[in-house]
Amino acid sequence: MSALSELNVGTTAVVESLDLPDEVGHHLMHMGFAPEARVVVIRRAPAGDPTVYSIDGFEIALRRETARHIRVRPQPDGGQ
Amino acid sequence: MNDCCPTDTGIAVLESPSVPRIPGKIRTVALVGPPNSGKSTLFNRLTGLRQKVANYPGVTVEQHFGKLSGIGRSDLVLIDLPGIYSLDSYSEDSRVAVEVLRGEMPGSPKPDAVLLVLDSLHLRRQLMLAAPVLSLGLPTLVLLNMSDLMETRGGEVDTLALAQELGVPVAKISATHGTGLDAIAHFLGSKSDTPQAHHTIRLELPVMGNARSYRQWATGISTRTKYKAPFSSEWTRKLDEILLHRVWGPLLFLVVVIAVFQVVFTIGQPLSDGFGAVLTSAGDKIGTYLGHSWIESLLIDGVWKGVASVLVFLPQILLLFLFIGVLEDSGYLARAALIADRVMRSIGLNGKAFIPLLSAYACAVPAIMATRTIENKRDRFATILVAPFMTCSARLPIYILMIAAFVPNRRILGDFFGMRAAVMLSLYLLGFLAAFGTAWLLKSSILKTASAPFILELPQYRLPTVRSLSLRVMDRGKVFLKQAGTIILGVTIVLWILSHIPFRSDLPQSVIGHIGLWIEPVIRPLGFNWKIGIGLLSSVVAREVIVGTLGTLYGADPATQSLSLQAALRHDLTLGGAMALVVFFAFAMQCTSTLAIVRRETNSWKWPALQFAYMSALAYIAAFATNQIITHLF
Numbered sequence: 052m053s054a055l056s057e058l059n060v061g062t063t064a065v066v067e068s069l070d071l072p073d074e075v076g077h078h079l080m081h082m083g084f085a086p087e088a089r090v091v092v093i094r095r096a097p098a099g100d101p102t103v104y105s106i107d108g109f110e111i112a113l114r115r116e117t118a119r120h121i122r123v124r125p126q127p128d129g130g131q
Numbered sequence: 132m133n134d135c136c137p138t139d140t141g142i143a144v145l146e147s148p149s150v151p152r153i154p155g156k157i158r159t160v161a162l163v164g165p166p167n168s169g170k171s172t173l174f175n176r177l178t179g180l181r182q183k184v185a186n187y188p189g190v191t192v193e194q195h196f197g198k199l200s201g202i203g204r205s206d207l208v209l210i211d212l213p214g215i216y217s218l219d220s221y222s223e224d225s226r227v228a229v230e231v232l233r234g235e236m237p238g239s240p241k242p243d244a245v246l247l248v249l250d251s252l253h254l255r256r257q258l259m260l261a262a263p264v265l266s267l268g269l270p271t272l273v274l275l276n277m278s279d280l281m282e283t284r285g286g287e288v289d290t291l292a293l294a295q296e297l298g299v300p301v302a303k304i305s306a307t308h309g310t311g312l313d314a315i316a317h318f319l320g321s322k323s324d325t326p327q328a329h330h331t332i333r334l335e336l337p338v339m340g341n342a343r344s345y346r347q348w349a350t351g352i353s354t355r356t357k358y359k360a361p362f363s364s365e366w367t368r369k370l371d372e373i374l375l376h377r378v379w380g381p382l383l384f385l386v387v388v389i390a391v392f393q394v395v396f397t398i399g400q401p402l403s404d405g406f407g408a409v410l411t412s413a414g415d416k417i418g419t420y421l422g423h424s425w426i427e428s429l430l431i432d433g434v435w436k437g438v439a440s441v442l443v444f445l446p447q448i449l450l451l452f453l454f455i456g457v458l459e460d461s462g463y464l465a466r467a468a469l470i471a472d473r474v475m476r477s478i479g480l481n482g483k484a485f486i487p488l489l490s491a492y493a494c495a496v497p498a499i500m501a502t503r504t505i506e507n508k509r510d511r512f513a514t515i516l517v518a519p520f521m522t523c524s525a526r527l528p529i530y531i532l533m534i535a536a537f538v539p540n541r542r543i544l545g546d547f548f549g550m551r552a553a554v555m556l557s558l559y560l561l562g563f564l565a566a567f568g569t570a571w572l573l574k575s576s577i578l579k580t581a582s583a584p585f586i587l588e589l590p591q592y593r594l595p596t597v598r599s600l601s602l603r604v605m606d607r608g609k610v611f612l613k614q615a616g617t618i619i620l621g622v623t624i625v626l627w628i629l630s631h632i633p634f635r636s637d638l639p640q641s642v643i644g645h646i647g648l649w650i651e652p653v654i655r656p657l658g659f660n661w662k663i664g665i666g667l668l669s670s671v672v673a674r675e676v677i678v679g680t681l682g683t684l685y686g687a688d689p690a691t692q693s694l695s696l697q698a699a700l701r702h703d704l705t706l707g708g709a710m711a712l713v714v715f716f717a718f719a720m721q722c723t724s725t726l727a728i729v730r731r732e733t734n735s736w737k738w739p740a741l742q743f744a745y746m747s748a749l750a751y752i753a754a755f756a757t758n759q760i761i762t763h764l765f
Contacts, residue, residue: 071584074219075584077217077219077341078216078217078219078221078506078586080341080342080343080346081217081259081260082586085346087346093368093371094371094372094375096375096469097470098470098472098473100472100473101585103375103589106256107256108252108360110588111588112469112472112482112585112587112588112589113584113585113586114476114584116582117584117585117586
């Protein structure tokens with residue numbers, strides 16, 4: 052298990068849990084960052100942070116300080 | 132332009148005998164859905180109104196009402212609501228949506244039925260919202276928007292199965308192309324319909340009302356209804372490769388901004404000049420019919436010169452709005468926010484605050500409303516307080532007038548970038564720096580907080596349609612003309628009268644002259660004469676009024692009557708005074724509408740009062756410094 056923020060661009064992972072204050076955590080879950088959701092690291096913003104993630108076909112940008120609190124299980128096969 | 136093919140309107144589900152009709156009498160229908168799912172586009176279709184639509188989440192931040200006349204039901208009221216992800220209100224705009232939906236919003240009737248708009252390109256996640264919305268127990272019609280796009284991209288869903296799963300009717304629509312809307316009329320029944328009993332289909336909603344169970348529920352339904360997500364458009368990723376590139380991204384951002392100013396001058400200026408020439412010669416023609424009389428003096432020297440001097444800026448303002456429209460409709464705005472996040476972080480805000488700040492380039496009033504999408508209250512207040520520093524379009528007339536009158540049109544970077552565009556750009560930069568500096572001050576003192584998380588959804592790029600852009604530009608043109616025909620017309624008439632009492636007096640001896648000479652000592656150090664002083668007083672109503680005032684005052688003065696406004700200003704002001712004037716406008720809070728909206732959004736007079744005092748003081752000091760420096764340098 053690792054933090055979402057540690058993944059390299061192009062990596063696919065499955066969300067395990069969110070270690071964030073309830074309000075933010077729930078909001079993120081409703082936006083798709085719920086356990087068992089598959090997330091792909093798409094790209095970093097020009098300044099290196101925030102990072103754009105793809106989840107459920109949506110692209111959502113999060114700062115490192117938030118992504119740090121999302122625990123994920125990287126998928127070795129990467130692709131589908 | 133588009134190849135819409137309304138072969139299948141997708142209302143087959145509604146023919147099934149178990150289709151529920153609305154029970155009881157309905158009067159109010161609410162549009163509910165996740166952000167950027169197309170609710171406002173549909174609202175405009177169904178009501179014939181023109182609520183703002185654009186391509187980023189959070190365009191609608193308050194409820195809007197309209198009659199359902201688009202489908203022949205003007206007896207029903209449709210409410211457009213801000214987009215929501217769930218019924219937990221995380222930000223101010225979602226709180227509005229949830230309160231209206233629950234009937235807790237004062238002045239807004241509780242909806243009797245719901246149109247749930249879901250983006251069919253992303254149905255799996257969008258269905259999560261169906262669970263809490265259906266549990267409200269209101270008669271609901273689920274609308275799968277952008278279904279035409281879903282099908283052309285190879286996506287599928289069994290709508291009949293979906294209707295059975297959800298226990299409510301489901302219809303495929305396209306709000307953009309207006310297809311499938313007859314399903315809505317059918318759902319709402321006809322005026323003469325006798326109310327039917329509430330449907331009794333048992334719906335299995337998740338027991339636990341949390342995101343996790345909603346998600347499992349939504350995933351289960353998408354699988355059972357054989358939802359196949361469409362291929363996502365490749366060119367959003369490809370474009371982002373360039374537009375969010377480490378080097379090219381920020382660089383292209385700058386090029387876009389500079390190009391806007393250059394176009395306002397190279398294309399806009401000749402258009403404005405031509406328009407101005409037409410207005411002047413029309414005024415002269417009417418003048419010759421009237422002969423030399425006080426009526427001629429009032430109508431031509433007073434009203435016509437005053438109003439026309441503002442009207443000439445119409446082409447440039449429309450061009451600016453065209454650019455802003457392209458940025459908002461294409462989906463680029465969210466990318467700009469992403470690029471800006473790093474800079475915004477250094478002043479204690481986040482990239483999301485950048486979206487309202489960018490839209491403040493058009494006007495601070497909608498920008499201040501748009502801050503409702505900022506989740507943290509202190510961040511939101513800081514953004515509200517600095518938004519009026521961003522150069523709004525009402526500053527454009529006085530900027531262009533003074534620059535065209537005082538700055539030579541020298542080239543700096545070949546044909547692409549000239550001196551006038553450079554001065555204009557620096558004025559925009561000045562406003563931007565004032566906004567940033569002030570935000571930093573606020574965030575490190577009275578509005579200090581721990582940093583709020585930055586969560587931003589990036590929409591897919593869309594080609595802005597000619598229709599939506601021209602509607603925006605036309606609507607804006609109407610607002611501008613209305614302003615010229617009401618406020619500015621009124622101010623010029625009052626000014627002309629005040630500048631002619633006592634009868635047959637010279638301008639400096641008139642009432643207006645006395646007022647002007649009385650305030651002159653205060654503004655003399657800034658390099659302003661008393662006419663500018665009157666202009667500043669009148670522009671407290673709205674910034675562009677100053678140009679109308681100057682047009683009227685210089686038109687009423689025999690010494691400058693025959694000159695164009697630009698020539699009259701050159702005759703009367705030093706370069707130091709002229710530049711001090713534009714700097715004053717960059718900082719000063721001369722807009723009663725903005726003060727009123729800040730009062731409303733912060734729910735206190737304290738904030739607008741603080742804002743007014745701070746901005747006025749800053750404007751005075753900066754104008755004073757500008758005048759002193761330029762006078763000593765040149």
